[in-house]
Amino acid sequence: MIKSKKNTLSIIFIVWVLLTFASLIRLYRSSFYFVNETIFLINLTVYLSLLLWWAYTILKRTGNHQTRYYLLGIVGLIVFWLFVRSVKYQPFNDIDLVARHLWYAYYIPMILIPVLSFYLSLNLGQPENYTIPKIYYWLYVPALVLIGAVLSNDLHQQAFAFQDNFVSWSNKYSYRIFFYLTIIWIVVLSLASLRILFKKSFQAHTRRKLWVPLIVIVVGLAYVIYYAIDNSRTGGGFYEATVAYSVFVIAFWESCMQSGLLPTNTKYKKFFNASNLQIMLVDYQGTTHYQSQKMMDLNTYQIMEVLREHVIPVDKNTLLKSKSIHGGHVLWLEDITKLQTIIDQLQQVRLQLSNEVDLLQQEVETKAKIVHLQHENYLLDTILDQVEPHLAKIKSHLDELETAKPLVKHQLLIKINILGAYIKRRSNLSLAYESQQQVHLHDITNSFNESLSMLDSLAVESALLFQKELALTLRQALLMYDMFQTVLETLYLDLSKVVVSLSHLDHQFIYGFHLETHHSMNHDLRWYLFENKLRNTYQDIVIEHESDHVFHINFKFKAGHDDA
Known part of the structure; x- marks a missing residue:
């Protein structure tokens, strides 16, 4: 704990030294252009390096992807802010129009940072897959309106009012309605974020450290007041407002992470060291990242084997188990001594009762066979009841064949084939999928194709347009096939073309x-x-007449396991 505090204080001191150095050299002005440009680049490099370093630590320390997203968004806006500030004073300082619009651009991060901070406070304490309610995304609308109003100030001057022709625009201006709305926007969202943040900090260990972000807030407010009173180039005022405000935003969220208001993964190692569990965390490649002191050391072969098998025995009384988690796997040892004792006792009982078990098993198997046969008989009776009308039709047509003329006989044979294919395929579907949740689409397709093949002798064009990877229940498949059979059985002599589709x-x-x-x-x-x-027969069916001999039939039913 003491070492961790020393490291934190050391980092704070180094950051302060670098910021002070960058702020001091900014005040130096040389008569040589090259020197000024070098100072400008050093100054910008220091700021960007510190920001990129903090962004890197965010990637390493935050596990919640939403928290990481909003923090990195704040970093990106600060980078934009510092870059715009830098180029305003160096390359474009003498070009009034460009410099003025770069100054307006300051307000893009000033307006958006409170929005991201508000989203970040809403995300605090939520599960990893949590997304904030969509209604809050409407906050971007007034934010964009305010940004647009400031950026277009030259046209209406309702954010900042200047003298004619923008004379001395950087010093002589007054504030108008959009400036005050922007300040209200920043203050309201910042206060809302603070309220949500501190309201969610209900844990006792977190409340004891609330003073850390509170100190940052107090120091930030003190600086704002001081800078407004004395914006000289000496004393505290040499820290430029843009840099100072950026530092306070970063310091506040960093203090929230340090105090525990914003969860991080930096204390996992301490947790594992203090844990009495025999546990370890590895990534997808099997590299160990955290391991408790009581966990046995595993070689690469053991790790990869348990990742593949999920459970492997270490010895008679110990199992090594694994489970997938976000980013890798958790491995742990499970003591099964008591369970093994019970198993040994059960084995002894099993030996004593083996004869009785064998008899019971034979009785159960016999009963199971009887139940299976009864079920099969019931299923066959059900299928027979369903196809009995079609069997009667086949019998009737066979009787008609004896006295039918050649042409009629040919037509009757085709209809008999259509009925036979239907009975065969419908029975196969019912038997194959009676106890399954879904019917394979290729079996349905084969059923339709076999029925359509009976029309080949009539030169009927046919096609199936079934969307791939559709999941149908048996009831839905039979409903489709029954409707298809009704069409073929009724119109097979009249059809010249039939296209069946499913999407x-x-x-x-x-x-x-x-x-x-x-x-x-x-x-x-x-x-x-x-x-x-x-x-x-089918409610909600739609039958359309494109012409006297072209028709469209459409029927909709629910997808999934709902009844059609």
């Missing part, structure tokens, strides 16, 4: 037919009866 959109399946016939069907009694049958 998925907005949690619904869209099942459709494109039908083309040899002749007009609008006044055909069979079509009228066929259309009424479809409408009465």
